[in-house]
Amino acid sequence: MTDERSFEDLQRELDELVARLERGDVALDEALSLWQRGEELYRACVERLDRAELEIEELRLGGAAGDDSARPAG
Known part of the structure; x- marks a missing residue:
């Protein structure tokens, strides 16, 4: 599914379906x-x-894992 609506819109529609x-x-x-x-x-x-x-996990780690792998050795 390639629905690009917001998470909140998707959740709202799901809640409505469940209620029905x-x-x-x-x-x-x-x-x-x-x-x-x-x-x-x-x-x-x-x-x-x-x-x-x-x-969030990437932000929490400060993006350090990705930066280190991109740096040349030595």
């Missing part, structure tokens, strides 16, 4: 479609969170 499914007022075929879309949104959210975690 929890109400139980959708037909089976629609529920299956909503579930599938929910899985896509969930994966997109997890991917965004993983990328953010990696970026």
Whole structure:
């Protein structure tokens, strides 16, 4: 999924889908479609969170690991 909306937009849509499914007022075929879309949104959210975690870790380390590997020896 290459959805470039913000994490918050993706999460909002996912929350809305979950609420619709929890109400139980959708037909089976629609529920299956909503579930599938929910899985896509969930994966997109997890991917965004993983990328953010990696970026935070890089910032926390001060980018030193990447800088050292780029420097010539000696």
